[in-house]
Amino acid sequence: MLRRTFIKGVTTASIAGVAGIKLQASIPHKTPSRKTILEGNEFFLEIDYTTVNKTGKPTIATTINGQIPGPTLVWKEGETVTIHVTNYLKKSSSIHWHGIILPYKMDGVPGVSYEGIAPGETFTYRFKVHQHGTFWYHSHSGYQEQTGMYGAIVIKPKHKEPFHYDREHTILLSDWSDEKPDSIYRKLKLLSNYYNFNQKTIGDFFSEVKQKGFSKALSDRKMWNHMRMSDRDLSDVTGYTYTYLMHGNNPATQFKALFKKGEKVRLRFINGAAMSFFDIRIPELTMTVVAADGNHIKPIRVDEFRIGVAETYDVIVEPSSVKAYAIFAQSIDRSGYALGSLTPSNSLLSKAPRMDNPQALTMVDMGMKMSMKSHKKMSMGMKKYRWEEMETQKYPITPLPMAKGPQTTMVATDPKYRLEDPGVGLRNNGRRVLTYADLKNRYSTIDAPKPNREIVLHLTGNMERYMWSINGIKYADAKPLIFHYGERLRITLINDTMMNHPMHLHGLWSDLETGDDNHLVRKHTVIVQPGSKISYRVTVDAKGAWVYHCHLLYHMAGMFRKVVVI
């Protein structure tokens, strides 16, 4: 199946690209700008159906200004932007500005911020830009994000940044499928591992027996069966249906980032995928990470980093040879990759390095207590990592409703903070991999009182029935979370499932506890690793109604909460 994925990208070389055939619509169109970068303080965006070709087969996409990704919007910190969005779809639509701090009515979540944008209607967003850095925007309606509705936002800073670069490129990663999202979701509901071909086979079982002996192999199997999970469940939706795109290009057409020898190049990475995490590296180059989710961090030099769905990272590289370097983004389950070239010439393309082998989840990823024996074995395998116990201080915990039942078939019995853990597939791979423990805000945490209270949220699920929830309660049955205006809240997330969940809180920053209270890194999206726990602090400084949810598109229906600030 890996082969098929690979071929999917390669055979399209001759015909790839956007075909650009417009469907007929009943409303007269004002032709939007086809520019891929729009700069200024007034923007016109059109949501429409466009035929695209990402795989060798023309397919109808939902697009913004006819492009995938939509145009990169360049704003300036301190200015007010006005954005007119017209919906030419036959269905209601919306655009949400991810990670942007703004009045809640401008946040673009249908049913919470506003009613959405009805077919044929134009909604005008207007808000002051209070921040700078790399962000993105996407539809918050149905599965429109999966079918092409996403784009990058670059906000130029008011003041000079504390690092130098000669040029920059914005690189939005995404996962494209010719299949309709409803059909993907239906298949997941029928058989949650439909797209997962890394499942162990009976042949694997016999090689395990050889390695571990029959009873150990059998008891491991029993444990996994009991959990109704497989240790190969790294992604729900894989390269079997996905073609991974780098700024709209498949691995055959390749995204190209130009450089001249001796230049420092800033790369703004955005994960705009619906379901896919990527592990990014540029073989032979060290990347200096300078920003996470738009905010400056203390620079850190790495060979590789994992980017969860909806996260952004800015890195600076200094290519020293006149040649094409591969910008290589493997999907977390190694079922495919996005590929681009950092190249001195548009005609010089890179070659993809070999993908790593898929790794199996371990007891650690299940949040289970390890016996001394297995702990020893584990720490031999991962001797670099300490699982920190960050229980420094206790804050009063506000109890929240919890439910046990069909929504929760998994439970992490011993979840740990695993900030130093690069995650499954990246442990001890011989490369210097970024972890959350490396993320320290470049500046001192401003204006940050100690939390006055804490809430604990369990990320829960039933993998077999493909149901996702928070505290065992799906969104449809849940009451809103109440935050108090002016408070400093600590949120602890415990992941009872074996998937990574990128949790996104709208309207308010998530100040992630990574070991130094004076340099809490500000994020808008926080990965909660399988079987782990993580905490952040939130200054509740924006009134209104917001949402808080897992950013994996097919998890969102259940793992979602409305937040009301009173």
Ligand SMILES: [Cu+2]
């Ligand atoms: Cu999720």
